[in-house]
Amino acid sequence: MKKISSVIIVFAIILVASFTVIRTASAEEVKITGVISKIEIAADQKSAIAVIKDNKSSESITITITDEATLDKFKDKRILEGDEIRTKFEKDGDKNTSKMFKKTAGC
Amino acid sequence: MTGRIAAIMLGCALLAATAIAKEHPGKEQILKDGYQGPKTCEACHPGKAREFLGTVHWKHASKVDHVDNLNPDEEHGMKNRIYTMCNGNDIVNNLKEVPPNALGKTKFTGCNTCHPGDHASDVGSTGPQAEQAIDCLICHSSKYDFSKRKPAKDKNGNVVMTQDRSTEAAANIGRPSIKNCMACHEAAGGGAMIKRGFSMAKDAEVHVTKGIICVDCHQVKNHKFPTGRDPNNWAHDGIYMTCVGECHTSKPHTDADYNKHTEKIACQTCHIPKTGGAFSKDFTKWEKQANGFYEPSTLKREVNETAPVYAWYNLTVSNTPTFIGPKGSRTDGKSKIYPFKIFQGKAYFNKKNGQLLSMDFAPPISNGDSLAGVASAAKILGIKDYEPVPGWQTIYFGSNHQVTPKNKALTCANCHAINGVLNFKELGYASKEIEKLTNPELYFEKLLKLQQENE
Numbered sequence: 001m002k003k004i005s006s007v008i009i010v011f012a013i014i015l016v017a018s019f020t021v022i023r024t025a026s027a028e029e030v031k032i033t034g035v036i037s038k039i040e041i042a043a044d045q046k047s048a049i050a051v052i053k054d055n056k057s058s059e060s061i062t063i064t065i066t067d068e069a070t071l072d073k074f075k076d077k078r079i080l081e082g083d084e085i086r087t088k089f090e091k092d093g094d095k096n097t098s099k100m101f102k103k104t105a106g107c
Numbered sequence: 108m109t110g111r112i113a114a115i116m117l118g119c120a121l122l123a124a125t126a127i128a129k130e131h132p133g134k135e136q137i138l139k140d141g142y143q144g145p146k147t148c149e150a151c152h153p154g155k156a157r158e159f160l161g162t163v164h165w166k167h168a169s170k171v172d173h174v175d176n177l178n179p180d181e182e183h184g185m186k187n188r189i190y191t192m193c194n195g196n197d198i199v200n201n202l203k204e205v206p207p208n209a210l211g212k213t214k215f216t217g218c219n220t221c222h223p224g225d226h227a228s229d230v231g232s233t234g235p236q237a238e239q240a241i242d243c244l245i246c247h248s249s250k251y252d253f254s255k256r257k258p259a260k261d262k263n264g265n266v267v268m269t270q271d272r273s274t275e276a277a278a279n280i281g282r283p284s285i286k287n288c289m290a291c292h293e294a295a296g297g298g299a300m301i302k303r304g305f306s307m308a309k310d311a312e313v314h315v316t317k318g319i320i321c322v323d324c325h326q327v328k329n330h331k332f333p334t335g336r337d338p339n340n341w342a343h344d345g346i347y348m349t350c351v352g353e354c355h356t357s358k359p360h361t362d363a364d365y366n367k368h369t370e371k372i373a374c375q376t377c378h379i380p381k382t383g384g385a386f387s388k389d390f391t392k393w394e395k396q397a398n399g400f401y402e403p404s405t406l407k408r409e410v411n412e413t414a415p416v417y418a419w420y421n422l423t424v425s426n427t428p429t430f431i432g433p434k435g436s437r438t439d440g441k442s443k444i445y446p447f448k449i450f451q452g453k454a455y456f457n458k459k460n461g462q463l464l465s466m467d468f469a470p471p472i473s474n475g476d477s478l479a480g481v482a483s484a485a486k487i488l489g490i491k492d493y494e495p496v497p498g499w500q501t502i503y504f505g506s507n508h509q510v511t512p513k514n515k516a517l518t519c520a521n522c523h524a525i526n527g528v529l530n531f532k533e534l535g536y537a538s539k540e541i542e543k544l545t546n547p548e549l550y551f552e553k554l555l556k557l558q559q560e561n562e
Contacts, residue, residue: 035398055396055397056397076250076251076253077252077255078253078290084398103294
């Protein structure tokens with residue numbers, strides 16, 4: 001049993017590792033700060049998109065958010081349209097997937 | 108033993124589950140009559156509002172007797188302390204609108220935004236008006252609309268904190284969830300996870316993975332919150348707690364080798380191997396943001412990215428202008444080794460008496476002028492004779508959450524290998540003892556056996 005499970009684990013690691021390589025090859029990580037101009041929660045409540053106007057470039061960027069904690073903050077309005085946020089996202093072709101999404105705050 | 112622990116965890120989880128499932132008996136009444144603030148609750152829960160006014164959550168202070176250089180007859184806490192994680196307090200950084208910045212923009216700032224009052228009834232206020240100002244729902248409602256809780260100006264131009272007092276929020280009452288507590292605790296120290304890397308996400312704390320929430324561990328009675336002995340959490344409601352208590356004994360392991368260590372080593376040391384958040388700030392230098400406002404420059408890391416520093420701690424605190432941290436030693440018979448996050452902050456000290464000065468953030472937020480912030484704070488506090496000079500302060504923060512899964516807890520070689528996490532010399536062990544403590548003899552057989560079992 002131990003043997004089999006460790007074989008499976010090794011395979012899983014290889015699988016994950018190979019995915020990571022492929023992903024990092026095409027995906028790049030971007031950080032921006034900006035004001036949210038739109039939040040749209042998907043019908044199934046499992047994801048949302050937010051449009052952020054980048055403070056630096058003034059460009060509007062659409063980011064997909066899937067982590068539960070941030071979705072929750074959209075739902076109970078702890079994060080709102082008009083709030084300024086800092087985000088780190090993975091850019092993969094046309095799709096930007098949020099890795100971090102936090103309200104900016106001074107001390 | 109494992110069975111017992113499982114049973115407790117199941118118990119805790121069930122408790123949490125039933126609390127969610129059970130409907131609040133006051134619901135119908137509230138739906139019928141609406142919510143008029145605490146007096147609505149007091150119709151069925153008399154005395155709760157007045158009781159709350161006596162707690163740390165309302166007063167942001169209490170008498171403190173375990174910290175050096177404090178007057179034990181006075182109350183201390185976020186209300187009036189000064190340190191360099193946040194170089195002010197509720198008094199000098201009382202909620203206000205900052206002067207317009209270069210882009211003509213203004214905003215509200217103040218420490219007491221994390222106070223469950225409405226600012227008209229502020230930190231430590233008393234009397235019937237204060238009782239009715241309490242935001243019971245921020246802790247008790249599962250349907251709180253946080254967009255309704257914000258600083259604003261009322262019709263007389265006074266700055267107030269608004270609340271969600273809707274019937275919808277009041278009709279959904281229960282025990283506070285993690286989310287309720289995190290409304291304030293997540294952003295302590297100037298932003299999400301800044302002060303302690305304090306995340307209660309499922310993957311950041313093993314108890315949360317098991318469904319255990321804040322109030323399962325912090326067993327609040329009559330709004331008195333038990334707390335621990337983090338060297339920078341001074342104010343308390345008179346009830347202390349630690350890992351050993353309702354849920355764990357001081358000998359919780361089936362393996363006696365671990366239990367032997369618990370007399371000298373705190374549970375947190377092995378079970379919370381990482382900490383995080385900000386590790387340094389400079390309040391003399393504010394950085395301009397793209398929105399035209401300034402922020403104190405801050406070096407920070409992720410939630411679980413920082414290796415802690417280990418020190419003996421006898422639960423009393425050294426407090427000088429340049430150092431706030433644990434007291435204790437290997438030999439005092441009372442100390443254990445605890446993990447800490449070291450934070451170093453730069454701010455202004457008064458050259459005339461060596462004391463740390465505080466800062467009103469409103470001026471530097473708007474134009475980056477930190478000395479104007481010091482001048483404004485001095486004026487508020489009536490300090491006339493001062494000469495600000497920049498300097499550093501070192502602070503130790505306790506590391507009491509972010510318990511890791513047990514297979515990632517520190518084990519023999521993490522400490523007893525030559526390059527282990529403990530600096531035995533700094534901890535007061537003599538060379539001869541260190542030789543013995545870093546000899547594989549101590550753990551070789553055991554780890555070999557474990558390795559064989561896992562192969």
